[in-house]
Amino acid sequence: MALSTEQKAAVQLSRLFISRCSPGSYLTRAISTKSTPDCFRISLQVNSGPPVKKVHVDHRILTPARQEKLAKEREKLMRRLEKNAGQKKPIEEVDNWQLQSQLMTRARWSVITPEAQETRAVLLRDWSRYRFIEHKKVNKAINIARASRDRALLELQKESEELYQKAIQPDKTLTPYTFKGPKHSPPIPGYQPEDGFWEDATPTYETPEELKQFKI
16 A cells, blocks of 8 residues: 555654663663664763963063073074174075066067068078088988998908907997096186276256156
């Protein structure tokens, strides 16, 4: 016999009951909506502890312990300054990193004319063609030298196997190769560097048209 919706709801509500979870917990009851209780217990209310009174410390008042701590910090700072007295601050730390990150957006690039672009394109094509021809010549010379070496070794092997084995041994005097030379470019003999000059580029704004910008 099929049950109607109202009868099904009544059966579900009839399963709501209150049962004891354990013989000892007579003050705790569990509520369940199933045929068998799940023993859900309601825990006791846990309140927060009493508020702790905040102690206001006036840092302007120097206690003996605080005075001793400040004295140690001053001594430590003085030792650090004396240790780094001869060291100069790097330029990287002086620069503004925010401006450094905006150099590409702030830069005002010069406008290249179509004639200059065409000239650069022609030079680039000529340079690429020259390098390609040079690369082919170098590869051809290497291949010719390698073929000549192989023919010479083949003829040597026909004449004497002992000499051939000695010829194909690596030359240990070539590797490893070390070289010790001047670390700086040698000075040009008799060269006298030119003295620099200072040019004042401050605008003067002396003409009436320039002074009109400032309403003078």
